[in-house]
Amino acid sequence: MPVTGPAQLDRPKRLLALFTARAVTLQEIPRLIEVCSNAYAEETPGASLEVTEVVDGEPIFELEATPGALLKESEIILRVHRLDDPKSDHRAVLDRMHHIDEEIGGIAERSLDGAQSYLALVGTRLLDPGRVRAYLNTGALIGSALGALFIDTAAVMVTTDPGEWAEACQQSLDIETALVR
Numbered sequence: 396m397p398v399t400g401p402a403q404l405d406r407p408k409r410l411l412a413l414f415t416a417r418a419v420t421l422q423e424i425p426r427l428i429e430v431c432s433n434a435y436a437e438e439t440p441g442a443s444l445e446v447t448e449v450v451d452g453e454p455i456f457e458l459e460a461t462p463g464a465l466l467k468e469s470e471i472i473l474r475v476h477r478l479d480d481p482k483s484d485h486r487a488v489l490d491r492m493h494h495i496d497e498e499i500g501g502i503a504e505r506s507l508d509g510a511q512s513y514l515a516l517v518g519t520r521l522l523d524p525g526r527v528r529a530y531l532n533t534g535a536l537i538g539s540a541l542g543a544l545f546i547d548t549a550a551v552m553v554t555t556d557p558g559e560w561a562e563a564c565q566q567s568l569d570i571e572t573a574l575v576r
Contacts (some may be wrong), residue, residue, distance in 0.1 A: 409564065411516040411534045412488045413543035419475055424456055431506045433538035444533060456507040458533065470526075471533055472517040478510055485513040491548045504545050510544065527568055531561040 419427075425446055432444035446456050451576040476483035489507075493500030518530035518539065535557035538545050545554050549571075550563035 397447060409518045409530065409547070409549055409568070410488070411518075411538070411560070411564070412485060412546040412548075413514040413516065413534075413538050414478075414485070414507055414510040414546065415512040415514070415541045416509055416525075416542050417511050418477055419514065419541065421475060424473070424475060427537065427540060428456075429459065431533070431540055434536050434540075435532055438532065439528075442529075442532075444536075468520045471530060472519075473537070474514075474515040474517070476513045476515075478507075478513055481531065483513050484515070488515075488546060490549075492546060494553055495548060499551060499553060503521065506544050506553055514541070514543070531564060534564070535561045 427437070428444055428446050435442045435444050444458060446458060456473040456475070458473055465526075476485065478485060489500065489503055492503050514537070516530075516534050518526070518534075534545075537543075538560070539557045543555075545557065545560040547560060547564055547567075550560070550567045552560060552563045554560050
């Protein structure tokens, strides 16, 4: 039976946890987004990625991803935290991974040795293929630019390979979308 009503509008959602070996500052984010947007436009004519809003006083950025002519925009939120920031929810991501798969959770935990920053890339309303593509491109580009470790609890994966993450995320989204419809 298909899911209907308001809950369906927001499904599926994804959170990609990116961990970096160096501290990422809030001041770096606009330049990072600019570099990623240029790479995105090279891959997909008409595509762009821009910071549309910065929540004052919080390490939260709203990104507008325009994946060419297929879709007006994608809803993507980027949060940036140092690992020692008490507001960071990275511990919940790791706990969730341990709950799903103890072995992969352990790999994720050990892989964080020396990590300084946690970036959470949240994609919402990922039912439309254009939005999925924008989210996957954004995650792969930002993670690649930062040399980040990718942890995705929905895809149950830990990797440093942006392509591997994007493929696994696409597969899990395809499965979830099929279940929702």
